[in-house]
Amino acid sequence: MSIEHIKKPLVAVDTVIFTVKDNDLYTLVIKRLHEPFKDQWTLVGGFIDVDKDESIEDTAKRKLAEKTGVLTPYVEQVETIGNATRDPRGWSMTTAYFALISSDNVELKSMRGAVDTKWTKIVDNNIVEKLAYDHEQILSNCLDRLRSKVLYTTLPAYLLPDEFTISEMQKIYEIILGKTIDRKSFQRRMFNANILEETGDMKESGRRPAKLYRLIEKNYTHYFLRNMEGA
Amino acid sequence: MSIEHIKKPLVAVDTVIFTVKDNDLYTLVIKRLHEPFKDQWTLVGGFIDVDKDESIEDTAKRKLAEKTGVLTPYVEQVETIGNATRDPRGWSMTTAYFALISSDNVELKSMRGAVDTKWTKIVDNNIVEKLAYDHEQILSNCLDRLRSKVLYTTLPAYLLPDEFTISEMQKIYEIILGKTIDRKSFQRRMFNANILEETGDMKESGRRPAKLYRLIEKNYTHYFLRNMEGA
DNA sequence: GTAATAGTGTCTCTCAGACACTATCGA
DNA sequence: TCGATAGTGTCTGAGAGACACTATTAC
Numbered sequence: 328m329s330i331e332h333i334k335k336p337l338v339a340v341d342t343v344i345f346t347v348k349d350n351d352l353y354t355l356v357i358k359r360l361h362e363p364f365k366d367q368w369t370l371v372g373g374f375i376d377v378d379k380d381e382s383i384e385d386t387a388k389r390k391l392a393e394k395t396g397v398l399t400p401y402v403e404q405v406e407t408i409g410n411a412t413r414d415p416r417g418w419s420m421t422t423a424y425f426a427l428i429s430s431d432n433v434e435l436k437s438m439r440g441a442v443d444t445k446w447t448k449i450v451d452n453n454i455v456e457k458l459a460y461d462h463e464q465i466l467s468n469c470l471d472r473l474r475s476k477v478l479y480t481t482l483p484a485y486l487l488p489d490e491f492t493i494s495e496m497q498k499i500y501e502i503i504l505g506k507t508i509d510r511k512s513f514q515r516r517m518f519n520a521n522i523l524e525e526t527g528d529m530k531e532s533g534r535r536p537a538k539l540y541r542l543i544e545k546n547y548t549h550y551f552l553r554n555m556e557g558a
Numbered sequence: 559m560s561i562e563h564i565k566k567p568l569v570a571v572d573t574v575i576f577t578v579k580d581n582d583l584y585t586l587v588i589k590r591l592h593e594p595f596k597d598q599w600t601l602v603g604g605f606i607d608v609d610k611d612e613s614i615e616d617t618a619k620r621k622l623a624e625k626t627g628v629l630t631p632y633v634e635q636v637e638t639i640g641n642a643t644r645d646p647r648g649w650s651m652t653t654a655y656f657a658l659i660s661s662d663n664v665e666l667k668s669m670r671g672a673v674d675t676k677w678t679k680i681v682d683n684n685i686v687e688k689l690a691y692d693h694e695q696i697l698s699n700c701l702d703r704l705r706s707k708v709l710y711t712t713l714p715a716y717l718l719p720d721e722f723t724i725s726e727m728q729k730i731y732e733i734i735l736g737k738t739i740d741r742k743s744f745q746r747r748m749f750n751a752n753i754l755e756e757t758g759d760m761k762e763s764g765r766r767p768a769k770l771y772r773l774i775e776k777n778y779t780h781y782f783l784r785n786m787e788g789a
Numbered sequence: 790g791t792a793a794t795a796g797t798g799t800c801t802c803t804c805a806g807a808c809a810c811t812a813t814c815g816a
Numbered sequence: 817t818c819g820a821t822a823g824t825g826t827c828t829g830a831g832a833g834a835c836a837c838t839a840t841t842a843c
Binding site (some may be wrong): 511 | 793794795796797798799804806
């Protein structure tokens with residue numbers, strides 16, 4: 328059988344991009360302009376363009392750049408779903424990624440009056456918008472991956488600005504996990520990991536000023552040997 | 559732009575199936591019968607058949623069943639690689655899985671004189687056969703995933719027969735990790751996890767007989783909160 | 790002074806590593 | 817008896833959770 332005669336599935340990429348703003352976790356959704364599912368919300372994604380994209384991760388990054396206006400600092404592949412029923416147009420597959428970006432760094436193209444793109448708050452594992460296709464399942468799986476990694480990595484650092492206080496870092500962890508963490512335990516864990524250095528400056532906040540830190544290695548993720556309590 | 563005009567990539571599935579026999583970890587490889595890469599070894603895989611396969615995981619399981627003769631008890635998706643250069647026939651992608659099976663359960667179709675399929679030993683992260691495409695990279699990534707999961711899960715149980723001694727279980731862990739584990743620590747960890755029950759029988763071996771155990775829940779994987787020493 | 794947040798001291802508990810000791814088999 | 821493997825007792829140390837205490841700011 329020659330390769331030309333194989334019926335090929337439709338191939339897409341979808342990314343769940345997370346950011347944290349104030350006291351909440353947000354993700355970016357887009358309104359579809361065409362059928363199927365016209366006017367419904369979806370994740371950031373699209374078909375692979377064999378002419379434009381050198382690799383599948385390029386597709387993810389290109390779509391993200393188009394929607395957020397910046398290069399996303401962290402992108403991780405989560406899963407690929409493919410079956411006969413998820414798209415009414417036929418057998419289709421999608422590779423799902425999740426991305427993290429500091430809300431300080433995101434140039435909110437989407438918030439500049441664009442009606443077809445918006446950041447939506449994640450409350451109790453869900454968002455108010457109904458998502459088309461199986462995108463709610465994908466969002467849920469990406470959230471699970473993020474939450475489980477938060478228990479044993481320093482991934483949330485990608486959600487912080489370049490300089491931050493230890494309390495701000497802890498707050499990000501707490502927002503993702505949806506629960507509070509003991510301050511002393513958190514600080515001991517982070518300081519022992521040797522990933523932070525003091526900037527020398529303090530953050531003034533009206534109360535006692537806090538030391539500012541930055542990551543010693545900007546794109547390094549530390550893996551701890553023990554989980555934080557996940558129960 | 560209509561959906562029919564999008565140029566679609568080639569889509570394949572490849573699986574690294576592991577088994578442990580005697581004192582070594584093995585994986586199944588296949589010799590290609592056609593160009594490109596005719597007569598070179600590859601992983602177990604093939605193109606998605608949009609008519610036969612309901613889902614992408616079905617493809618993986620179907621290909622495995624064809625080659626091993628049995629339903630594989632554990633299959634996990636690892637990654638999807640897609641780019642313009644990995645296949646000389648054009649932009650192609652593959653979703654990689656790894657599978658685990660007890661050497662007792664595998665009906666070695668491949669060993670019954672088939673010259674195009676064989677189990678090959680993994681020594682130092684590698685096999686003697688050179689693999690076509692980027693399959694060595696895929697093998698390496700699946701091995702990494704397996705090794706890292708062994709440090710905090712009971713996944714290796716899928717490599718054991720239904721009834722086994724705790725020493726046999728430990729041996730599997732040691733073979734995968736390539737290092738010895740303290741017996742007392744290992745037993746404490748497994749017994750505290752509450753995943754094993756005594757069968758009541760003993761395994762006679764010429765020396766002191768050992769208690770036989772089985773999994774309380776056959777398809778449950780326990781996740782520990784702490785890693786074994788991975789350093 | 791108070792309120793609020795930053796920062797530290799320290800006790801307890803869990804569990805992994807290390808390692809020694811005992812038990813039970815065949816020869 | 818010995819050699820080999822099975823099974824257990826127990827000490828140590830790392831690090832997480834809990835929680836109390838001190839420090840520094842604005843008011």
